[in-house]
């Protein structure tokens with residue numbers, strides 16, 4: 001596997017771009033937005049990783065964006081200022097370090113609040129959809145009429161379609177109606193307010209004692225969206241995790257087929273990724289794990305806080321999520337065999 005070189009964009013570079021966006025005349029559709037594009041990216045679908053689009057967005061106080069609907073799904077983090085999003089008919093406000101998702105095909109619109117420009121990072125699976133020539137985007141869409149499909153008895157056409165066992169191992173024949181009316185799992189926009197989430201981060205930071213030395217896992221929480229079920233995502237394509245690392249904590253080198261992008265929002269540290277060495281600090285964003293590149297991260301003297309976005313649920317859905325938790329372990333395919341184990345059971349038993 002060839003991987004894109006890891007790449008760091010500094011906080012100063014992001015700030016300069018946010019300032020440039022804030023100075024623009026109100027653009028069409030109200031979107032003050034720039035993509036952060038890796039030099040290896042090619043059209044269609046420009047990402048910071050091959051399947052992950054990252055954009056920096058600015059909302060001026062009182063300004064709002066045009067309504068939009070698209071079949072890509074998104075996750076965002078507010079870097080500073082205040083804004084609100086109306087999505088799927090609900091409106092919620094956000095402030096610094098809040099994280100939210102925007103489900104595919106939900107109409108959404110942003111608005112700036114407060115006195116200062118609001119800045120947020122947005123991650124989307126648009127590059128993959130664009131490569132597939134399957135990215136649907138509608139600006140200022142019409143409201144959709146419901147597809148009133150079920151009959152008076154409440155039955156669906158698929159309840160009448162064939163479902164025939166073939167052999168004894170689970171293979172089946174299903175009628176066409178099963179393809180066009182799949183089981184529904186509600187998909188909603190969710191907000192993880194920083195004020196609430198921050199209260200818990202000390203728990204993961206504290207695992208393993210001083211500098212986390214006794215713990216073999218990672219000091220983070222997944223921002224879980226139940227719509228993603230066993231794929232453990234924040235969107236159907238990506239997980240977002242918030243990590244809080246104790247000072248001088250060093251991770252064990254590992255690798256995975258999912259690609260990861262780290263945004264550092266507190267502290268500092270260093271990484272070795274595919275043989276490249278990096279130092280980073282609060283405000284920087286980094287392609288921190290191109291697929292299958294061996295990498296490890298280490299927190300600096302004040303620890304660090306990191307938002308990681310990784311296309312992990314997408315790989316689980318494709319049965320392509322392979323993982324090597326340490327370079328001595330064998331490669332496991334997560335989701336259909338037992339995955340890697342940490343020593344958490346022993347730590348919890350001791351506490």
Ligand SMILES: [Fe+2]
Nearest residue numbers: 254256260289
């Ligand atoms: Fe990793």
